[in-house]
Amino acid sequence: MKRLIIIPAFNEESNIEKTVTAIQQTAQDFDYVIINDCSGDRTREICERNGYNIVNLPINLGIGGAVQTGYKYAYQHNYDVAVQVDGDGQHDPEFLNLMATHLMDNHLDMVIGSRFIEKKGFQSSKARRIGIIFFSWLIKLLTGKRITDPTSGLRMVGRNVMALFAIDYPRDYPEPESVVAVLRRNMKVEEIPVIMHEREGGVSSISLKKSVYYMVKVTLAIIIERIRKY
Incomplete structure (x- = not known):
């Protein structure tokens, strides 16, 4: 079984080596595969100096575009499983084999690593x-499925979801919206408990100023995703 880790990276010069070392x-x-989202720091230089497998985007696409590039890569290279591991060091790759086993043994389409179980x-x-908590409630209301950690980026998918995400994936703050996209197609999603770490360097994409925009935008996106036709 071919398994791929997608590492979206934007200005992760302080974290990317530790992330890849932990994976190895x-x-x-x-x-x-590292998807370098047109970083303005030394992310590309560090990756190329170390001989990492990297795709360098010519313009900044944001987290959604970077992750979708990874799914396109995974699908076109015939991977059976793809998992997102953020380049900021928050996701612990120690849980990936457990996630893969849970995905395959239970014939699931997506496994989410939850810090809240x-x-x-x-x-x-x-x-x-x-x-x-709000997004968890909203997803339960709209789909009937409780997801304890709907913003978790640590998600593993099989070929069906990979094909879907390679074609259609949200651009901004994609995790809650993309979970709804999977659930409304009656695909099987489960969570397993994981441990996440606090970012050690770099800057989060969601600042305090963007929080209100984030809540409104994602709420509308989830509702639209739920009601729109395939």
């Missing part, structure tokens, strides 16, 4: 946890 040490059964490790800020 704990997830040897996986290939990886066992409530261990970094639990995000209080303000973001409020938003996460």
